[in-house]
Amino acid sequence: MVSQSFRYAPNIELLTARAVDLMWDIYEGYSDDVFDKKELIPSVAKNIDLGVRVLRRGSPPTRAELLPGRDLGGRRASQGVPLESVIQAYRSTERTIILDLFSGSQAWPVELTSHYADLIISTFDLLTQEMINSYRETASAIEAAQRRVENELVTAIANGAVPAASDLDRWTHTLRIEQQGPWFSFAIGSVRNADHVEVLRLRQRIAAAVQAYVIGPVLFGDMGRLTVALARPRGRVNDIPQLLARVLEGFESAAGYAIGVGGVSADLVAAQESCEEARDAVAAALGGVRPGRVVQFDDVLVEVLLAREPELASRLVESRLGALREHPHLIDTLEALVTCNHSQAAVAKALFVHPNTVTYRIKRIQELTGFDPLSMAHFSQMATALMWRRMERATS
Known part of the structure; x- marks a missing residue:
């Protein structure tokens, strides 16, 4: 038991305010456009209160006391706050307690001050690890759900189905995209059957290459031997075919990939036409143009007419x-x-x-x-x- 003569009894409300100031509008995701600051204050206060309780009794936190870390990890993952930001927020809270602890420790024995510091650091290490585990579990579940919704959206649009308003709302909410505004499509195909993992790697490279030229994520859907993608252009799409061509040139594969690019449509639902154009373009590329090429729909109109x-x-x-x-x-x-x-x-x-x-x-x-x-x-x-x-x- 810690001696009452050296009992640590800080102003938790004051420490909470200090810690919040160290993270709000400082770390990515800790801002009003992601979640309400009012939600942050009680979670920081709980962590500080836990630290104080641990110091008062002189022993590490129990499993039950670490549960708020799991809750917070899942919540921040759902909000889309970067994991690194959440880790730094924990460190800011830890640092706030330690600095306050040391500011009043001049009269304490050195051993006690060191013991207190070790307890705070180990407590926040445990809290952080609980948060990280929960964050990753939640993020993985969210990603899997998003991939399902993403595939559902792209295949529905590409197949020309008229989606129900409820489906559109669900898709756009889950994927955090806008229905309105221009959309365009491109389709990836190969001369030979491509390995699924290889296709996923190609998707990742393409998404990274075009990210600066699109608004929001590139959405992919599996359609048999083709992969159809939808994206919102940031401006004109003139540079995107060249970017896609460079990705293919640098992607080693025996599958013989080609990409067809459709025109720009007025909105997400109207992008069905762009999807059809992209699929026609890649089919023409695989059928009559050297594989490994990126082909725009307008460049293969004759081939498309023949194929139709x-x-x-x-x-x-x-x-x-x-x-x-x-x-x-x-x-x-x-x-x-x-x-x-x-x-x-x-x-x-x-x-x-x-x-x-x-x-x-x-x-x-x-x-x-x-x-x-x-x-x-x-x-x-x-x-x-x-x-x-x-x-x-x-x-x-």
């Missing part, structure tokens, strides 16, 4: 290229004309043949198909047919 009308596209291939089925070298010549921007000299060089051979093959193509590759009107149709042919082969 596959029967007509197949008829186009048959009518323009069907007669060349038994002549693969003529197909190669047409492909080279596309790649070489219609330059016969460049085609000859690319195919390692004489220019006269290219001329002969072009005449032969016209004879077999009835379409002249030297006519831009005919050539554009044949090039479009070749595009669909490549897309079909890539997805077969």
Whole structure:
């Protein structure tokens, strides 16, 4: 038992005010935009009171006395206060008690002062650890719930469902996002089946890369082999495709990723159109554009038109290229004309043949198909047919 001659009896209200001043509007999350200051005062007072009780009896806190630490940890996690800020707030309270303790300790034996300091430090170590454990448990549960809601929101919007007002309110409240204002979508796909953990790593890199260009979180949803994302642009989205491309370039994978970017929609519900565009764009990228590319919807409109009308596209291939089925070298010549921007000299060089051979093959193509590759009107149709042919082969 501590001697009554050296009994520590501080003004708890005064110490509480001092401790609160050390943390309010100082540490991130300890401000009116996160929680009410009136809620902070009693929790700090309880911790100081616990410290005083521990000092008076001269023994560490009991398990029951540490329960407020668990309650506070869960509450701060729910409020979104950073864990480091909560830890620093505990240290500020601890420091307030120790400074007050030392200010009146001149008449106390050195051993008693040291014992008091050790008790306060160990008490707040235990409180802090209880808080940390509870904070992490709560944060993990919140994150899991948010991921479920996030996936639910993105898949509902992307599938074109008209969400109920109650669902929208729940989604926006849980994820702390705004329905109004512009939203856009991008979709991630791969040529080969991608490992789920690898996709999660790619998501994290993308979210970090674009964070400065979006408002709030990037929301992801799983849609089969595609991952669809929704985000609110901070301004124009012109720079985002380049950022996404850099992420893909620096991401080592054999899966062959591509990303399709949709246009900007007026609000969250209207972003269904952007989701559709993003999915169409990534499908076109995987089907006809080199994997590892980031493709904007407006850049693959022809591919999208073909993909949306596959029967007509197949008829186009048959009518323009069907007669060349038994002549693969003529197909190669047409492909080279596309790649070489219609330059016969460049085609000859690319195919390692004489220019006269290219001329002969072009005449032969016209004879077999009835379409002249030297006519831009005919050539554009044949090039479009070749595009669909490549897309079909890539997805077969």
